[in-house]
Amino acid sequence: MILPDEIQQVAQKLGQGLHETSEVTSYLQAAQAARDNPDATALEEKLLILYQHLADLERSGQDLDQSELTEYYQLREQVRSHPLIATRDEHLQMVKLIFSDAGQMITSVLGVDFTALAT
Amino acid sequence: MVDIHLASDLISPVERSAENIGTLAGQLAKLLQQTAEFQELMRLARLVNLDPDVSRLIQQIRRRESAYSGNENGISTEELQKQLEELPAYQTYVKAEKAARDLFQSVDQVISTSACIDFASNARRQGCGCGG
Secondary structure: OOOOHHHHHHHHHHHHHHHOOHHHHHHHHHHHHHHHOHHHHHHHHHHHHHHHHHHHHHHOOOOOOHHHHHHHHHHHHHHHHOHHHHHHHHHHHHHHHHHHHHHHHHHHHHOOOHHHHHO | OOOOOOHHHHOOHHHHHHHHHHHHHHHHHHHHHOOHHHHHHHHHHHHHHHOHHHHHHHHHHHHHHHOOOOOHHHOOHHHHHHHHHHOHHHHHHHHHHHHHHHHHHHHHHHHHHHHOOOOHHHHOOOOOOOOO
């Protein structure tokens, strides 16, 4: 959809303003550090593959193997406790707080949930 | 020589940034309010809320969703949903909602591209999971 110029400009400025906050800057740095770390990326990739495998099994109505489930939870814990991933996720929580405030401001003026309709 | 501090000098960069974001978000919302898509959504939302058939069916569906009560009068939830979707007032409202969604999603895309991180999905308030 082509947006009216004024909306396009203000939306860009808002995005830029958010980008310049320390929360977003720190998050982007932390996300890059996690991406650049082979251990962190391998762990996340392994978790995703296992998750997709379990989800496929469930969708097809098959019983989930207990040992695979245990492996999944252990792996998830390993991912969560990886220092770079944990740091990235902590920064993301801070980003969500400021994004939530901005989204709430839009929603309160409009009277409809902007973020729900936009996702 | 006396230093003169403007009020803006006393505000930290973080506060200024937050203030600026709040101002821009408010400005954006006001612009969105003026769009044809949003005006139409509001107009049709008012109309659909006044429609007795729509209200009745939505209430019946909500009752089913909040607590299983079997097939009330032998009508399933799917059948109630189908009846709702066949009502012209509801169909028109859904179309307007889709147009507003398209607009909001385009706006979200612009914000997200400039911010270098998805905006709306990270701005959604997360519930406590308690159903309250």
